[in-house]
Amino acid sequence: MVHDLIAAAEAVTDERSFIRLLQLMALDRQDEQQKELARPTSPYSAGPNGWQNGSIEAFLGAAASWAEATSRTTNLGPEASDAWRRAAMIVVAGAFYE
Structure with a gap:
């Protein structure tokens, strides 16, 4: 979820943790897309994991x-x-x- 990504972003201290953040973002977005396929949300609201920009x-x-x-x-x-x-x-x- 976006809140978890914000916490991960706040924990970035070096290149390795920045790369890990990018990996977490990719996984979270992929998870959201799978949830969206199973149960579509309104195009005017955030997705299941909180992503506003698809x-x-x-x-x-x-x-x-x-x-x-x-x-x-x-x-x-x-x-x-x-x-x-x-x-x-x-x-x-x-x-x-x-």
């Missing part, structure tokens, strides 16, 4: 909107930019990696 376009758009709405304008230094670049590449790789 397409990759909606998901990425909502993620970007949330990031902009909650961003802080702080320079965290060169190590942080490397971590952000790595996180960005991990997410983008989902578009093409098998």
Whole structure:
């Protein structure tokens, strides 16, 4: 469920825990899709596990909107930019990696 994913996101401290979060998200979304097939919900409400955005376009758009709405304008230094670049590449790789 989304609440479990939020807790997992708050526990991310390194690349390995970030990867685990992505794995948990994939499993949770897959579970929600199976539940949705068995018992469809209204298209105007969250899915059984709480997902509001069922397409990759909606998901990425909502993620970007949330990031902009909650961003802080702080320079965290060169190590942080490397971590952000790595996180960005991990997410983008989902578009093409098998």
